[in-house]
Amino acid sequence: MLETHSWENQVAIITGGADGLGFALAKRLTQLGVTVVALDRNPDLIARAQKELGETARGLVTDVTDPAAVKKSVDAVVAEFGRIDILVNSAGMTGQTNIKSHEVSLEDFDRVFALNVRACLITFQAVAPHMLERDYGRVLHIASIAGKDGNAGMLAYSSSKAAVIGMTKVQGKEYAETGIRVNALAPAVVRTAMVEALPPEQVKYMTDKIPMKRCGTMEEFAETAAFIVSPGNGFTTGFTFDLSGGRAVY
Numbered sequence: 672m673l674e675t676h677s678w679e680n681q682v683a684i685i686t687g688g689a690d691g692l693g694f695a696l697a698k699r700l701t702q703l704g705v706t707v708v709a710l711d712r713n714p715d716l717i718a719r720a721q722k723e724l725g726e727t728a729r730g731l732v733t734d735v736t737d738p739a740a741v742k743k744s745v746d747a748v749v750a751e752f753g754r755i756d757i758l759v760n761s762a763g764m765t766g767q768t769n770i771k772s773h774e775v776s777l778e779d780f781d782r783v784f785a786l787n788v789r790a791c792l793i794t795f796q797a798v799a800p801h802m803l804e805r806d807y808g809r810v811l812h813i814a815s816i817a818g819k820d821g822n823a824g825m826l827a828y829s830s831s832k833a834a835v836i837g838m839t840k841v842q843g844k845e846y847a848e849t850g851i852r853v854n855a856l857a858p859a860v861v862r863t864a865m866v867e868a869l870p871p872e873q874v875k876y877m878t879d880k881i882p883m884k885r886c887g888t889m890e891e892f893a894e895t896a897a898f899i900v901s902p903g904n905g906f907t908t909g910f911t912f913d914l915s916g917g918r919a920v921y
């Protein structure tokens with residue numbers, strides 16, 4: 672059966688939507704006519720994003736690792752728009768890098784998992800009941816090639832992204848008989864603030880592995896991500912899409 676939904680009147684929540692990849696997708700979805708709500712903890716970035724996205728978009732200062740804050744923001748979105756069609760979890764952090772596993776601090780490991788993994792579940796639990804009610808939803812977790820391949824020097828990050836890929840597989844199956852599709856996207860390197868903050872040796876290690884010998888662009892990310900959350904992407908769920916310039920072959 673063909674999906675009857677269209678982009679029209681759709682509402683998307685994007686965590687980390689005020690900067691980097693989340694913002695690139697926010698711009699693309701806004702162009703497609705979707706109302707985008709960015710949940711981001713940085714008020715300055717939200718103000719900048721709001722200006723660029725225009726009047727239809729919203730930005731809610733939210734620390735997505737805090738379940739009460741997420742619930743408050745999701746409730747506000749439902750109160751204003753009455754629907755949530757799309758959830759994208761893009762807020763993420765690398766934690767310490769360029770170090771070996773025996774040097775990793777447990778505090779840093781926990782912080783990375785709290786944002787990269789646990790927060791994806793927090794937002795999913797807040798949003799899923801609304802999607803189930805309307806029997807429609809597109810959920811996208813931003814994973815990483817690091818979660819498939821394992822980047823040396825990035826233990827916490829790589830294992831957290833592997834966990835995100837696992838979460839996606841479970842949720843895809845659990846909701847397969849509903850109108851909700853849950854997928855992940857695993858980029859290699861796109862030059863955002865997160866990448867610029869890494870040690871140059873770590874960035875070289877990652878970019879050297881890309882067969883296309885270049886980084887991905889924001890636009891390439893946004894196009895692929897927009898397809899994954901589109902109404903037409905109806906028969907794929909629990910899958911991790913690739914965006915790695917040829918690095919991932921499975």
Ligand SMILES: NC(=O)c1ccc[n+]([C@@H]2O[C@H](COP(=O)([O-])OP(=O)(O)OC[C@H]3O[C@@H](n4cnc5c(N)ncnc54)[C@H](O)[C@@H]3O)[C@@H](O)[C@H]2O)c1
Binds near residue numbers: 692764814815865
């Ligand atoms: N850039 C890359 O090359 C790359 C590659 C693979 C995967 N990823 C993943 O893509 C996602 C986005 O990465 P990016 O490069 O755009 O990062 P970024 O640092 O450029 O942007 C992250 C955004 O998340 C927000 N954020 C951080 N912590 C938050 C919190 N607790 N609550 C709410 N918002 C918070 C930040 O304010 C920022 O706006 C991450 O999950 C990252 O792991 C990025």
